[in-house]
Amino acid sequence: MPEYFNIHYLYYLCIVVFSILTTLLSIPSILHVARTRHLYDDVGHFRKQHDHGIPRLGGVAIFASFNLTLLIFSMVDKSVPLTYILTSSIILFAMGLKDDLSGVNPSTKFVIQFFVGALLVLLGDIRLTSLYGVFGIYDLSYFESAAISILFIILIVNAFNLIDGIDGLAGTTCVIVNGTFTILFVYMKRYELAAISLAIVGAVIGFLRFNITPAKIFMGDTGSLLIGLISAVMALQFIEANKLTANNSPAIYSAPAVAFAILIGPIFDTLRVFILRIAKGTSPFGADRNHIHHRMLRLGFNHLQTTFILAGINIITIVMVLRFSFIGNFALMGVIFGISLLFNWGITFCLRCRERERFTIRFLFA
Helix, strand or coil: CHHHHHHHHHHHHHHHHHHHHHHHHHHHHHHHHHHHHCCECCCCCCCCCCCCCCECCHHHHHHHHHHHHHHHHCCCCCCCCHHHHHHHHHHHHHHHHHHHHCCCCHHHHHHHHHHHHHHHHHHCCCCCCECCCHHHCCECCHHHHHHHHHHHHHHHHHHHHHHCCCCCHHHHHHHHHHHHHHHHHHHCCCHHHHHHHHHHHHHHHHHHHHHCCCCCCCCHHHHHHHHHHHHHHHHHHHHHHCCCECCECCCCCCHHHHHHHHCHHHHHHHHHHHHHHHHCCCCCCCCCCCCHHHHHHHCCCCHHHHHHHHHHHHHHHHHHHHHCHHHCHHHHHHHHHHHHHHHHHHHHHHHHHHHHCCCCHHHHCC
């Protein structure tokens, strides 16, 4: 047993070291090409937080590192449709690269994301087959399963794209999300899934070396769409691997709630801004500076402080849900969402006090 454990330890060490080094060695060349060809971020856009041009091609290094690592170190397991995962990542990479260089129409983005989701769900069979009692729903028909799974993939892909607004946030969130999945997959003895999660973790760690404030490069849509895709796939695989059946007792109870806690940062922020935009009568896909990270910057926090605060809350939420997983999915999801609402309410209160230059409890409500 110790020897078996040591082999897996060495295997995972090789994955993370190789993926980190590949990204670290790739980015200097990408920076050189970007500066030579003047491939900079649009500093004039109202959402930008920097006053000087910064290349947006960090996702190229993340993509190259992730794919090379998996092709070299992945385990052969027919239960994991690695071919479809890599194919989907290539499709999103191509779209993201074009978007970073010249832009892509939002409707085109949605169509391609839908196609990628359908590819993974219909051909790769990566899908939810049950809601595990959430809203009183258990087993799903194939059509319901496919529809919910495709929408979930699209949601998470866009959620990571939307939180990529300040230095280090999307990358740090990816490391927490997929690092947690890596640990849980190893605990569940799903080593092939752990390898996929760890490959993206290593690729993003190497990228963060150049993205933590002051950022030298951004991941762009090329990177944010990829990390969103892998995070969504790992969440679906994690939930399905812990399905409670007559012949199987799950390794991790309340898996949907655990996955929800792991992904709560991107999910809550995306749902929040979408609801607010619809309530104002504007397009939910429009751009603004009303994301949680933008609001924390208005409170006076810098990029690094905001990233660490949001990352810390994410980690605390994950630990809490794992500790109380016996409570059940519906109750835990309610608690997670309630905590997120309270945190957002607290930010709103602090902003009102700061903008009106006085402190009063009345600002909790208006």
